[in-house]
Amino acid sequence: MSTYHLTVVSMDGQDFEGEVQKILLRTIDGDIEILARHTDYCTAIGMGTARVTMADGTERKAACIGGMISVMKGEVRVLPTTWEWSEDIDIERAKAAKERAEERLNDQLLDKEARIRAEAKLYRALVRLGSAHPDHSHDHINDQ
Numbered sequence: 001m002s003t004y005h006l007t008v009v010s011m012d013g014q015d016f017e018g019e020v021q022k023i024l025l026r027t028i029d030g031d032i033e034i035l036a037r038h039t040d041y042c043t044a045i046g047m048g049t050a051r052v053t054m055a056d057g058t059e060r061k062a063a064c065i066g067g068m069i070s071v072m073k074g075e076v077r078v079l080p081t082t083w084e085w086s087e088d089i090d091i092e093r094a095k096a097a098k099e100r101a102e103e104r105l106n107d108q109l110l111d112k113e114a115r116i117r118a119e120a121k122l123y124r125a126l127v128r129l130g131s132a133h134p135d136h137s138h139d140h141i142n143d144q
Contacts, residue, residue: 002036003055006076010067010083021057023076025050025064034069034076041071045080047123049131061086063131065124082124089132098125 001021008016024033026048034041050064066081101122104110110118 004036004074008078008083010080015083019055021053023052038071045069047127061131063128086132089128091132094125094128
């Protein structure tokens with residue numbers, strides 16, 4: 001399979017640069033898969049598990065939240081707000097964040113703005129957990 005150059009730069013710095021076969025990630029309009037020779041394209045990134053197929057055919061997963069993806073003249077740049085490779089995700093920390101968000105959402109006195117923030121934190125924790133666990137590859141969070 002043909003390859004192309006992928007660069008991933010999050011707010012934490014450069015997370016990846018190299019040749020890949022493809023990347024699949026969630027955009028604000030749905031999932032998109034970028035293969036070699038893709039037409040020029042730019043859109044906002046949503047929240048979900050990104051799957052990167054390396055030049056050698058191996059696949060890596062990452063929690064990918066927010067930002068932009070651009071394809072220009074065969075170069076693909078992913079500029080996410082958050083990018084965390086599955087092997088780097090602190091599962092206990094993500095579980096704790098999920099529990100805190102769920103507890104917050106159980107508060108009946110929570111105002112609308114606080115509820116929206118708690119829901120976003122819960123969704124981010126679920127994305128991180130779904131990206132970290134190989135057995136969660138078909139988790140509902142990745143199919144919405």
